[in-house]
Amino acid sequence: MKESIHKFSQKVIGEGGVRGLATLFVLFLARRVGAERFGEYSTALAYAALCIVFVDLGTNSILTREIARHPEKRGSMAKSSHFLKLGAAIGSWFILWAVTYALKFDPEQRYLTLCLGIVVIGQTLTEYFSALLSGIEEMGWEAILKILNRLLAISLGFWALVRHQSLHDIVTQMAIGSLIGYAASICILKYRFTTFGIGADKSFLKSLLWSCLPLFGSVVFWILYDSQDILLLNYFHFAQRDIGLFSAAMKVIDVTRVYPVLMMGVFFPTLSKLHLSDPPGFQRKRRRVLLFMLGSLAVVSSIVYATAPWIIRLLYRTDYSDAASILRLLAPALVFMGLNHAQMQLLIAVNRERTLFLGAFTVCLINLGMAFVLVPRYGMPGTCYALIASEILYFVFLRKTLTTYA
Numbered sequence: 001m002k003e004s005i006h007k008f009s010q011k012v013i014g015e016g017g018v019r020g021l022a023t024l025f026v027l028f029l030a031r032r033v034g035a036e037r038f039g040e041y042s043t044a045l046a047y048a049a050l051c052i053v054f055v056d057l058g059t060n061s062i063l064t065r066e067i068a069r070h071p072e073k074r075g076s077m078a079k080s081s082h083f084l085k086l087g088a089a090i091g092s093w094f095i096l097w098a099v100t101y102a103l104k105f106d107p108e109q110r111y112l113t114l115c116l117g118i119v120v121i122g123q124t125l126t127e128y129f130s131a132l133l134s135g136i137e138e139m140g141w142e143a144i145l146k147i148l149n150r151l152l153a154i155s156l157g158f159w160a161l162v163r164h165q166s167l168h169d170i171v172t173q174m175a176i177g178s179l180i181g182y183a184a185s186i187c188i189l190k191y192r193f194t195t196f197g198i199g200a201d202k203s204f205l206k207s208l209l210w211s212c213l214p215l216f217g218s219v220v221f222w223i224l225y226d227s228q229d230i231l232l233l234n235y236f237h238f239a240q241r242d243i244g245l246f247s248a249a250m251k252v253i254d255v256t257r258v259y260p261v262l263m264m265g266v267f268f269p270t271l272s273k274l275h276l277s278d279p280p281g282f283q284r285k286r287r288r289v290l291l292f293m294l295g296s297l298a299v300v301s302s303i304v305y306a307t308a309p310w311i312i313r314l315l316y317r318t319d320y321s322d323a324a325s326i327l328r329l330l331a332p333a334l335v336f337m338g339l340n341h342a343q344m345q346l347l348i349a350v351n352r353e354r355t356l357f358l359g360a361f362t363v364c365l366i367n368l369g370m371a372f373v374l375v376p377r378y379g380m381p382g383t384c385y386a387l388i389a390s391e392i393l394y395f396v397f398l399r400k401t402l403t404t405y406a
Helices: 002-048 050-056 060-069 071-102 107-135 139-162 167-193 202-235 240-256 258-277 279-315 323-330 333-349 355-378 380-405
Strands: none
Touching: 002 050, 002 071, 002 107, 002 139, 002 167, 002 202, 002 240, 050 071, 050 107, 050 202, 060 071, 060 107, 060 202, 060 258, 060 333, 071 107, 071 167, 071 202, 107 139, 107 167, 139 167, 202 240, 202 355, 202 380, 240 258, 240 279, 240 323, 240 333, 240 380, 258 279, 258 333, 279 323, 279 333, 323 380, 333 355, 333 380, 355 380
8 A cells, every 4th residue: 555655656746747847848839829829839739639540549557557567578568669669750741741731821820830740749758768667567667757858848848938938939939858867768768778779579569559449440530539629710710819718618528537647657567567467457457546536626616616717717828718618518527537537547467458449430430420419509618518528428438448357
């Protein structure tokens, strides 16, 4: 119990530190540039987030699971995964570059998107490095890596903000900081794994890609799912100020979602081991985790709903006051988002990650279809209604799947 609490505290420091730094930067950026320019930043970031699909590849949870189960092979696993991720990072940026030309972005929009693409790739690689450290249960070093990486990326952008530089200059500094953070992460991995070699074990890579294929499919649709709200608002020609207000509310939701990530990050290696060594123990721990998550998430959601106007006034300037009503509409989704994340991790722990692809594909299409119906009728609230409905349907799917296989 004490060990779990210690690991959880380290997860809190790492993930909480990262989210805290990112949140402070975004809040300062939103207050400084105003809702309209913040909407432009959010739009560019939504397109840049497409890079996550081709860098993540759905490998992180699989790598954590396999390294936890086979510590004697961690060096060779890391070398092969480094090779895979390096190629994926370079390739994904060029795909984003091609997309900006295919969609005929204006030069300023293209520059913002490509710089933020570097930032997003850096953040995705940080999650990959963290997955490796989590596999050997180095939660303390994982926290250091995450905070250092994000601090380096944000500090340069923050310096540009303090100097009242343009959004163009701010994202340039963020991209430079992300590259420096990547170098720092390599040093930490080299220290904890004793090496940072790059190799290509064909049999392991084939096994890894085959195992993560369903998760990769899930990642594709989850990234689209997370980004499509802002992309749809652009498609329906909402003003950038309205997009800025929606992004401000969603940022609060994103920060709050760190809680289930922390909880499952602590228990995932243990659950993976229990599934093989003590199936009854796994079932008991699964039930306790889900019941606790349900109760605590309901409390968090209620607090966010009740204090939404106060949260928006505290975090943003007065011209963001309309975001409070959006935040209240989004608050109920927190419960289902958290439970869905927990159930997804449980399915991975029992080697049933292949079932996640169908769920991610379905929920993405449902959200997209409902948005096309509800947004023209209800405006921006229609996006919130579509999100809540799709999260509920995904919860039902995961619950039924987990009951069947676990």
